[in-house]
Every structure is written in C-alpha cells, then in structure tokens.
Amino acid sequence: MASIDLEKMRQKIKCTQWALVDFDWESPGADKITAEQWPKLKTFMADLMWIEHVGARGFAALAKSAPTDNLREIYTYFHAEEQRHANAEMALMKRWGMLDENESPVPSANLRLVIEWLERYADDTPFNLLATLIPMLEVTLDGALCKYLLETVEDPLCHEVFAKINDDESRHLGVGFSVMEMQGKGPHYIAFIEMLGRLLDPRMMAGALVYFPLLSSMRDNLIAMGMQEEKLYKTMDKFKKIGGRTAQGRRNPWFQLLHYHGTIMVDRSNHFYHMPVDMLVALSNKIPQRLLPSQPGWVAELTHKPTA
Amino acid sequence: MNDPTINNRINQTLDVIIIGAGFSGLGMAIQLQQANINNIAILERDKEVGGCWRDNQYPGAACDIPSNLYSFSFAPNPNWSRAYSSSHEILNYIKSLVSDFALQRYIRFNTNVNDITFDDNTGLWIIKTDTKKIGSSETLKARSVVIASGPLANCSFPNIPGLEEYKGHKIHSARWDHEVDFSDKKVALVGTGASAVQIIPELVQTAKHLTVFQRTPAWVLPRLDAETPPWISTLFRKIPGTQKLTRQALFALHEVGALGLIWNSPLTSIMQRVALKHLQHQVKDSWMQRQLTPNFRIGCKRVLMSSEYYPALQQPNCKLITWPIAKMSEKGIRCVEGIEHQFDCIVFATGFDIGTQTAPFSVKGVGGRDLGEDWKRGAQAYKSINVSGYPNLFLTFGPNSGPGHNSALVYVESQLHYAVQGIQRILNEGLARLDVRERAQEKYNIQIQKRLTKTNWNSGCKSWYLTKDGFNATMFPGFATQYSAQMRQFEDKDYLRVSV
Numbered sequence: 001m002a003s004i005d006l007e008k009m010r011q012k013i014k015c016t017q018w019a020l021v022d023f024d025w026e027s028p029g030a031d032k033i034t035a036e037q038w039p040k041l042k043t044f045m046a047d048l049m050w051i052e053h054v055g056a057r058g059f060a061a062l063a064k065s066a067p068t069d070n071l072r073e074i075y076t077y078f079h080a081e082e083q084r085h086a087n088a089e090m091a092l093m094k095r096w097g098m099l100d101e102n103e104s105p106v107p108s109a110n111l112r113l114v115i116e117w118l119e120r121y122a123d124d125t126p127f128n129l130l131a132t133l134i135p136m137l138e139v140t141l142d143g144a145l146c147k148y149l150l151e152t153v154e155d156p157l158c159h160e161v162f163a164k165i166n167d168d169e170s171r172h173l174g175v176g177f178s179v180m181e182m183q184g185k186g187p188h189y190i191a192f193i194e195m196l197g198r199l200l201d202p203r204m205m206a207g208a209l210v211y212f213p214l215l216s217s218m219r220d221n222l223i224a225m226g227m228q229e230e231k232l233y234k235t236m237d238k239f240k241k242i243g244g245r246t247a248q249g250r251r252n253p254w255f256q257l258l259h260y261h262g263t264i265m266v267d268r269s270n271h272f273y274h275m276p277v278d279m280l281v282a283l284s285n286k287i288p289q290r291l292l293p294s295q296p297g298w299v300a301e302l303t304h305k306p307t308a
Numbered sequence: 309m310n311d312p313t314i315n316n317r318i319n320q321t322l323d324v325i326i327i328g329a330g331f332s333g334l335g336m337a338i339q340l341q342q343a344n345i346n347n348i349a350i351l352e353r354d355k356e357v358g359g360c361w362r363d364n365q366y367p368g369a370a371c372d373i374p375s376n377l378y379s380f381s382f383a384p385n386p387n388w389s390r391a392y393s394s395s396h397e398i399l400n401y402i403k404s405l406v407s408d409f410a411l412q413r414y415i416r417f418n419t420n421v422n423d424i425t426f427d428d429n430t431g432l433w434i435i436k437t438d439t440k441k442i443g444s445s446e447t448l449k450a451r452s453v454v455i456a457s458g459p460l461a462n463c464s465f466p467n468i469p470g471l472e473e474y475k476g477h478k479i480h481s482a483r484w485d486h487e488v489d490f491s492d493k494k495v496a497l498v499g500t501g502a503s504a505v506q507i508i509p510e511l512v513q514t515a516k517h518l519t520v521f522q523r524t525p526a527w528v529l530p531r532l533d534a535e536t537p538p539w540i541s542t543l544f545r546k547i548p549g550t551q552k553l554t555r556q557a558l559f560a561l562h563e564v565g566a567l568g569l570i571w572n573s574p575l576t577s578i579m580q581r582v583a584l585k586h587l588q589h590q591v592k593d594s595w596m597q598r599q600l601t602p603n604f605r606i607g608c609k610r611v612l613m614s615s616e617y618y619p620a621l622q623q624p625n626c627k628l629i630t631w632p633i634a635k636m637s638e639k640g641i642r643c644v645e646g647i648e649h650q651f652d653c654i655v656f657a658t659g660f661d662i663g664t665q666t667a668p669f670s671v672k673g674v675g676g677r678d679l680g681e682d683w684k685r686g687a688q689a690y691k692s693i694n695v696s697g698y699p700n701l702f703l704t705f706g707p708n709s710g711p712g713h714n715s716a717l718v719y720v721e722s723q724l725h726y727a728v729q730g731i732q733r734i735l736n737e738g739l740a741r742l743d744v745r746e747r748a749q750e751k752y753n754i755q756i757q758k759r760l761t762k763t764n765w766n767s768g769c770k771s772w773y774l775t776k777d778g779f780n781a782t783m784f785p786g787f788a789t790q791y792s793a794q795m796r797q798f799e800d801k802d803y804l805r806v807s808v
C-alpha cells in the first residue's frame with residue numbers, strides 16, 4: 001500500500017472538524033448504563049480519557065519536532081483532536097453521572113508518573129520513537145478500548161460520539177503508518193545504530209520505567225473488565241500487519257522494537273518481562289499521594305463542558 | 309476639510325499627484341514644496357490626514373521605534389512625551405506637519421484613487437477617482453504620480469471558515485470602535501502580532517474577560533519605555549543639536565540591531581537568548597512558556613517589543629488559547645479541541661493585506677501594461693521606487709524597501725529625496741517619459757534576491773514578508789545606511805528619457 005498524500009490529508013483534516021456542541025448531551029439513553037456496569041465503566045472511561053490526553057501531549061511533542069511544515073501542522077491538529085476525544089469522553093462521563101460539575105477523573109499513580117515524564121522530556125523524545133509509539137498505542141490500546149466500549153455500552157449517544165472519534169483515529173493512523181514507512185528510508189544499519197544511541201539516553205530509560213508499568217496495568221485492567229485476551233493479540237497483529245506492510249516499513253527499527261515489546265507486553269506468560277514490570281506497578285502504587293508531582297498546566301485544559 | 313484653492317486647480321494638468329496623506333504623502337509634498345514644485349495635489353480617500361496612525365487608534369497603540377527616530381529629520385519635535393509615543397501623539401505630530409508646512413492647500417480629502425493610466429501620446433498620467441462626498445467619479449491629469457498609499461493601509465481579516473456566521477460585535481484593530489464598553493463583556497482577541505501585544509495589556513484591564521487566540525508565537529523583547537523628563541524637552545528646544553545627536557545615536561543603535569535581526573550572526577543568538585530569558589522571567593508556568601516559545605530564529609518574523617504582554621496574559625481574567633481554530637459560529641469560535649468559546653465581542657488583530665503580488669489599485673503603464681499582472685509572481689521595482697514600463701511614477705514603500713530593524717521613516721526620507729530628483733528632471737528637461745530601463749531593474753533585483761537568501765527572513769518561517777511561494781518582495785536586505793546610500797544619487801544612466 002502506497003503512502004498517503006500528506007498534503008491532501010491536511011486539507012481533509014481541516015474539512016472534517018466537529019465539536020462537542022454538535023451533540024445533544026441531554027438526549028435520552030444515558031440510563032442504558034446498568035448499575036453493575038457503572039463502577040467498572042467509570043474506571044474504564046477514566047483510563048481511556050487519560051490515554052487520549054497523554055496521546056495528545058505526544059502529538060504536541062511531534063508537532064515540535066516534525067521534519068516538514070505540513071506534518072507540523074497535521075500534528076498540531078492531532079494534538080487538539082486527541083484533546084477533543086478526551087473532552088468528549090469526559091462529557092460522556094458527566095452524562096452518566098460519573099463526574100461532578102468541575103471534576104476531572106483522578107489519574108492513577110502510574111499515570112501521574114507518565115504525565116510527569118512527558119512534562120519533562122516529551123519534547124526531547126526522538127521524533128522516530130514517538131511517531132511509531134503513538135500509532136502502536138492507538139491501534140492496540142485505543143482501538144481495543146473503543147471496540148470493547150461499543151460492544152458493551154448501549155447508550156446511542158456514546159455510539160454517535162465514537163463514530164466521530166473513530167473517524168479521527170483512522171486519519172491519525174493513516175498519517176502515523178505513512179510516517180513510520182518514511183522512517184524506513186535510508187540504510188538500515190544507520191537507523192539501527194541511531195536507535196541504540198537514543199535508547200541509551202538516561203531520559204529514555206526513565207521513560208521506559210514509567211511507561212512499561214502503565215501499559216501493563218492498563219492491559220490487566222482491560223482483562224479484569226472482561227475483555228478477551230485474544231482481542232489484544234489481534235490488535236497487536238494489526239499493528240504488525242499495517243506497520244510492516246512494505247519492506248520500507250519493516251526496515252524502520254523502531255517499528256521492529258515496539259512491535260516486539262508490544263507482543264511480550266500482551267503475552268502474560270512471559271515472566272521474564274512481566275515479573276519485574278509487575279513489581280514496578282506495585283511499587284508505583286505505593287507512592288504516597290503527597291509525594292506525587294503536581295499536575296502540569298496542560299492537564300488543566302481538559303473540560304467536559306461543550307462551551308466556554 | 310478641503311482647502312477651496314485645491315478645487316480650482318484640480319482640473320488643470322498638475323505637475324505631481326500624490327496618492328495618500330500619511331507620513332509618506334505629506335513628506336513628499338513638503339520635499340516638493342522645498343524644491344519649489346508647487347503645482348501638486350495630494351489625494352486622500354479619508355477625511356483626515358495621518359494614514360495608519362489615524363486608522364490605528366486601538367488602546368495601547370504606539371510606535372516601537374523611539375519617537376525621536378520615528379519622526380522626520382526635517383521636522384524634529386522636542387516635545388515627545390515618551391520614548392515610544394502613543395498613536396494619538398503621532399497623529400498630532402502628523403497634523404502639525406500639515407499646519408507647519410502649509411500643506412492644507414494641496415490636499416483633497418474623500419478622494420479615492422481607483423485607476424491610474426499612462427497616456428502614451430501625451431506622457432501624462434490619467435487618474436480616475438471616486439469622490440465619496442459627491443458620490444461621483446472624476447478624471448485628473450498629472451505629469452508625475454507618487455503612490456504613497458501605504459504598505460499597511462488595508463486591514464485584513466483572517467481566513468477562518470464561517471467568519472460571517474458570528475453574530476456578535478466584530479472589531480478590527482485598525483478600525484477601533486471607541487463606543488464599546490468592554491467592562492461587562494467577554495472578549496476574544498485573535499492574533500498575537502505587533503498590534504495584539506499592544507492591545508492585550510490595555511484590554512485586559514477593561515474587559516470582563518479576555519481570551520487570546522494565538523496561531524504562532526513571536527519573539528518578544530522588553531520595551532524600555534519611559535516618560536520624557538521635562539528638562540530633556542527644554543534641552544532639545546534650547547539646543548536643537550542635542551536632539552539631532554540623540555537621533556543619530558538611536559539610529560546607530562538600531563543599525564547595530566540589524567546585525568542580529570537581518571543576518572544570522574552571534575548577535576542573533578544573543579538577542580534570541582535575551583528574548584527567551586525575558587519569556588522565562590515573566591512566565592513561570594512551563595506549559596505556557598512552551599506555548600509562547602517560537603520555533604523559528606529571531607528576526608525571521610517581525611520581532612515584537614513589549615514588557616507588559618506576558619504579564620497581561622497571566623491575569624486572572626485572561627486566557628491564552630493555542631488550539632487551532634476550526635470555524636466561527638454564531639456565538640463564538642470553535643477550536644479543534646472541540647469546545648465552542650463564546651464571546652460578546654471579537655477583536656481581530658490580524659494585520660493587513662500586503663500587496664506583495666498586487667498593485668494597490670489598477671495601474672496601467674506604457675502600451676496598457678498592467679502592474680498587477682506584472683507583479684503576479686512577486687512585486688519588483690528598481691531601487692524600490694520606479695518600475696520599468698511605468699514612466700514618471702514613483703512609489704514610497706515599494707518592493708523591497710521594508711526595514712526590519714530601523715525607523716521606516718528613515719527609508720521614506722531617502723525615497724522622497726530620490727523622487728524629488730526624478731521629478732525635477734522631468735519638469736526641468738520637459739520630459740514626457742522618464743522610465744527606468746528594464747535591464748537595470750532586472751540587475752538590481754537579481755542582486756537583492758541574492759542578498760535576501762542570506763537573511764533571517766528567508767530562513768524558513770512563514771511570514772507576511774514572503775509570498776506563498778516564499779518570494780521576498782517586501783524587505784531590504786541591508787542596513788538603513790546602505791539603503792540611503794543607494795538612494796542618494798539619481799542614476800541617470802539607468803533611465804530612458806523621451807522629451808515631450
């Protein structure tokens with residue numbers, strides 16, 4: 001499959017904008033959430049919304065380091081669109097009585113650490129790493145979460161909103177995979193050595209220490225909520241299939257690395273990986289609230305209110 | 309109001325018609341008058357003089373080059389009340405030029421020029437106007453024309469979908485509505501350029517709430533403004549040489565700035581570091597700092613001067629929004645983050661239509677050639693002032709005459725001086741045509757464009773200095789001193805002459 005025309009894509013993105021006011025948040029259907037579903041769904045939505053928000057920050061970093069004006073503008077839009085998804089998901093939570101007027105979902109300790117890491121280092125993260133990592137998270141976590149949500153929630157408004165979100169996501173993935181392929185250009189060994197150099201950066205190592213447990217705990221949360229493990233494998237396969245659809249795509253060493261990591265992350269039987277990561281999860285959950293870093297300014301921009 | 313004498317003379321063939329009564333047009337009239345050329349008229353579409361300083365009366369409007377330099381050297385004003393005077397004070401200064409040099413008799417107000425055509429047979433320019441007052445059009449004739457219609461005279465609204473859908477009050481910074489009481493209003497301000505950084509600190513004090521929409525942050529340097537102590541004015545009045553010296557010192561200081569702003573030099577890095585420190589000192593929140601940090605080299609776009617802008621953005625009743633704007637709606641602005649921001653009133657500080665690829669109005673030269681057509685791929689002129697094929701026509705602020713670091717009026721003065729030399733030749737030698745040679749114009753522009761490639765303006769950012777294709781038709785790639793030097797001598801060899 002040939003890469004998409006990014007110039008046309010930018011125009012398309014501009015023409016397909018939507019806003020929270022396009023929906024009637026008071027429309028009937030909110031009561032379709034069962035009492036049994038409610039507490040799990042609340043945790044689930046909070047996780048989902050935070051992933052979107054963290055993704056938004058990733059796009060903001062990409063908008064800074066993108067190699068062309070066109071990509072820079074596309075990522076600027078994607079940054080805002082991910083924020084829109086987080087806002088819309090908060091609006092759904094509000095509709096379902098999961099949030100008070102001025103309340104935001106509380107991020108877990110793991111999330112707080114990832115947020116702090118992003119605040120400090122996101123803008124210094126190599127473009128190639130972020131440009132591969134974000135599509136992977138979008139296909140696997142985001143994709144799996146949304147699919148699961150639509151299978152279990154009957155509120156029609158939820159379906160309407162996610163139809164829009166999914167349209168956006170498909171454009172994000174279109175661009176994401178195209179950019180991943182672009183990174184496969186040039187000699188393989190140089191890209192590989194460059195990647196190794198980047199991975200030895202202590203900031204990246206610190207990133208792995210907060211990112212691995214987050215991913216793991218999200219995976220476990222999903223399974224605990226009743227999602228079949230099978231589905232996670234499938235989404236991982238999807239990432240592998242699309243990311244590796246061309247020889248150039250397969251030559252991107254970041255793709256190879258992240259795919260490899262994703263595969264062992266979903267497979268709980270790999271104790272060699274999961275044991276230390278589980279320990280990190282347990283450890284981060286023990287950090288007292290007061291020791292967790294305060295939230296950065298970009299988090300304060302979240303809102304469930306369609307108008308301001 | 310029009311002086312009655314102008315109406316008596318207007319139907320005769322004039323020696324010079326000047327279009328526009330801003331700094332340039334009035335300065336031109338003064339210089340012609342001093343060269344004893346009095347059969348002239350100034351056509352002004354508005355009912356007052358002042359140009360951009362008449363139009364830009366928004367709160368906080370002021371110059372960002374010190375007044376002692378941003379004024380005519382031949383009309384010093386010892387009474388500037390501040391280092392950087394307000395728009396109001398500058399307008400009064402311009403008005404004082406009219407009275408001090410008795411220019412009223414030349415000016416025809418409410419007269420909008422919409423077409424000028426060179427008559428090949430008579431060597432006269434035929435000027436078509438529409439007169440607001442009478443509501444009719446008229447045709448005037450002159451041997452020479454000076455287009456002084458201003459580089460930033462026509463305000464521009466941004467290209468936002470649904471601009472017309474918004475039902476609240478829209479105000480452009482260059483057409484301020486002084487009737488509006490902002491104290492009970494939620495106000496939006498779109499744009500963070502030179503006008504915006506002046507308006508925001510004022511508006512945040514009067515508006516109930518202010519939301520600022522930023523697309524691209526600019527580099528902002530502190531502005532060291534201060535009231536002029538009375539003894540300085542007294543000194544300037546008593547010993548005018550001291551004011552001249554001050555002006556020269558200011559000029560030299562700004563010339564040094566060119567080293568950092570125009571070309572990429574160690575001074576550029578120092579200036580950028582100063583601007584960054586200024587931001588970090590005034591804004592503590594790291595996300596806001598990031599939002600306000602430009603991603604281009606200082607000098608690539610216009611550098612802004614303000615010490616009040618960053619503090620104003622952090623006032624409790626002010627919010628900075630950097631999400632891209634998706635569209636305007638009936639009640640406000642919808643951004644891509646999905647939220648509709650609703651306002652009672654929206655201020656557009658979105659700048660001006662810059663004629664880098666168009667003529668200011670229909671201009672037809674020898675054989676009916678059209679300036680707009682000739683400039684389609686980017687405006688070009690000889691030394692910014694003459695265009696081949698358009699004889700006896702002089703431009704102020706023509707292509708590649710823009711300064712990025714010094715007073716625009718220094719450049720204008722050189723242009724006026726050059727134009728007077730040309731006009732004197734036309735009148736004294738009885739010429740039907742004084743037309744710059746095409747080859748000379750071409751050679752000049754090759755040079756200019758070559759020099760521009762080495763400047764910060766052409767270093768990769770998008771700005772109003774460049775056309776969509778990245779052609780720079782606005783800026784002069786050099787010191788003001790170099791520009792003045794090239795304008796000092798009228799290059800006779802580069803011109804074709806045809807006698808009447």
Ligand SMILES: Cc1cc2nc3c(=O)[nH]c(=O)nc-3n(C[C@H](O)[C@H](O)[C@H](O)COP(=O)(O)OP(=O)(O)OC[C@H]3O[C@@H](n4cnc5c(N)ncnc54)[C@H](O)[C@@H]3O)c2cc1C
Nearest residue numbers: 328330331332353359360371372373421457458461715716
């Ligand atoms: C807000 C603002 C701040 C600025 N600050 C500075 C500064 O600090 N330092 C600096 O060096 N420069 C500054 N400038 C640049 C400024 O444009 C020049 O310094 C200078 O004032 C331009 O004068 P002008 O007479 O050429 O044009 P203008 O002042 O724009 O005057 C042009 C006149 O022509 C008239 N006109 C236009 N078209 C027609 C027509 N078709 N028929 C008849 N009349 C017409 C207009 O009504 C206007 O009166 C600033 C500009 C603006 C807008």
